Amino acid sequence: MITMQELREHYRFTDEDASLLQSLQPLAGQNQERFEQEFYDYLYGIPEMVALLNSSNRQRLREMHGRWFMSLFSGSYDNHYLNHLTRIGHAHVRVGLNVHYVNAAMNQIRHFLLNLIDNNYSDREQRRILREAVEKILDMNLDIMSYSYRAEELKKVFVSRKIESFLIKATERFTYGLNLALVLALAGVSISVVCLFVWDIAHIFRGDMEKGILSALGELLILWMMIELMDNEIKNLKGGKFNILVFIGVIIVAMIREILITTLRHDAMQTQVFLALTLLILGIVYFLVSKAQQIQPKV
Ligand code: HEM
Known part of the structure; x- marks a missing residue:
C-alpha cells in the first residue's frame, strides 16, 4: 500500500x-x-x-x-x-x-x-x-x-493470475469448438431427416397414403426444429444471446410429432390425453417465457 x-x-x-x-x-x-x-x-x-x-x-x-x-x-x-x-x-x-x-x-x-x-x-x-x-x-x-x-x-485470485487467465481462455476456446461441432452435427442430422422425408413421400406413392403423409409431416416438423436450433447455435457462435425460447419450441414440435404418431398408431386414449395436456402446459410455458423476454429490456 x-x-x-x-x-x-x-x-x-x-x-x-x-x-x-x-x-x-x-x-x-x-x-x-x-x-x-x-x-x-x-x-x-x-x-x-x-x-x-x-x-x-x-x-x-x-x-x-x-x-x-x-x-x-x-x-x-x-x-x-x-x-x-x-x-x-x-x-x-x-x-x-x-x-x-x-x-x-x-x-x-x-x-x-x-x-x-x-x-x-x-x-x-x-x-x-x-x-x-x-x-x-x-x-x-x-x-x-x-x-x-x-x-x-x-x-479474487485463486492460484495465479497467469494460470487462471490461461485456463479461462482455454475453456472459452473449448466451448467455442464444442458449439462448432454441435452445428456440424445438427447439419448432418438435418440431411438424414431430409432423406427420411423423401423415403416417406415414396410411401405415399406405394399406396400407404395416411402413414406416408403423417410421417412426412412429422419429418417436416423435425426439419423446422433443426433449422431453429442451428440458427440459434450460429447466433450463439457469433456472440449472440442464448435463447431459451427456441428449446421450448423444439420440445413443443417434438410433442406435436409424437401426437401425430400416436394418432396413427391408434394408441390408448390415456396416452393421447397425457400428450395433449403436456402440450398445453408447454404452450403456457412458451407464452410466459416470451412475455418475460418482452418485459426484460424495459427494466
Ligand atoms: C466521490 C464520491 C464519494 C465520496 C467522496 C464519498 C465519501 C464517503 C464517506 C466519507 C463515507 C463514510 C465512510 C466511513 O467513514 O465509514 C461514505 C460512505 C458511504 N457512501 Fe460514499 N462517497 C462518494 C460517493 C458515493 C456514491 C456515489 C454513493 C452512492 C450511492 C455513496 C454511498 C455511500 C454509502 C451507502 C456509504 C455508507 C457505508 C456504510 O454504511 O458504512 N457514496 N462515502
Whole structure:
C-alpha cells in the first residue's frame, strides 16, 4: 500500500497546495449545506443509486459525505488522512457500490468546487492555483478510493493470475469448438431427416397414403426444429444471446410429432390425453417465457 508521502510526490502535491486548500475552508463551510443538497439530488436522480441507498440512513449518509467535503480543506494531509480515504473506499466496496458511480459523483463534485472558485475569486492567477490544488486533492481521493476496488479484485485470485487467465481462455476456446461441432452435427442430422422425408413421400406413392403423409409431416416438423436450433447455435457462435425460447419450441414440435404418431398408431386414449395436456402446459410455458423476454429490456 502506498504511503501519503509517495502519494503527495506522485501528484506533486506541495505544502503550498495544502495551504491553498486550507484557505478555502471558510468558503467551503458556507457552502457545505448546498454541497450536501446538490450531492444528494444527484445521487437520488440515478435509479441504481436510489436502490442502493434505500436501506441506508439518509441523514447519516448526508452527514458522512458532508464531513468528507469539509475534510478536503483541513490543511493536514498525512497518513491519518490516507487511512480515512482507505476507509471510505472499503465502505463503498462493502455496500456493493460500483466504482463507476464514485467516478461519476467525483466529476460532479469537481464541477461544484471549480464553479465555487470561479464565482468567488476575481484574480485569474489566484483562481488558477486554487483550481490546481483542488484538482490534485480530488484526484488523490479518487485514487485511494478506487484502490479498495482494485485490492478487492486482486483478492479474487485463486492460484495465479497467469494460470487462471490461461485456463479461462482455454475453456472459452473449448466451448467455442464444442458449439462448432454441435452445428456440424445438427447439419448432418438435418440431411438424414431430409432423406427420411423423401423415403416417406415414396410411401405415399406405394399406396400407404395416411402413414406416408403423417410421417412426412412429422419429418417436416423435425426439419423446422433443426433449422431453429442451428440458427440459434450460429447466433450463439457469433456472440449472440442464448435463447431459451427456441428449446421450448423444439420440445413443443417434438410433442406435436409424437401426437401425430400416436394418432396413427391408434394408441390408448390415456396416452393421447397425457400428450395433449403436456402440450398445453408447454404452450403456457412458451407464452410466459416470451412475455418475460418482452418485459426484460424495459427494466
Ligand atoms: C466521490 C464520491 C464519494 C465520496 C467522496 C464519498 C465519501 C464517503 C464517506 C466519507 C463515507 C463514510 C465512510 C466511513 O467513514 O465509514 C461514505 C460512505 C458511504 N457512501 Fe460514499 N462517497 C462518494 C460517493 C458515493 C456514491 C456515489 C454513493 C452512492 C450511492 C455513496 C454511498 C455511500 C454509502 C451507502 C456509504 C455508507 C457505508 C456504510 O454504511 O458504512 N457514496 N462515502
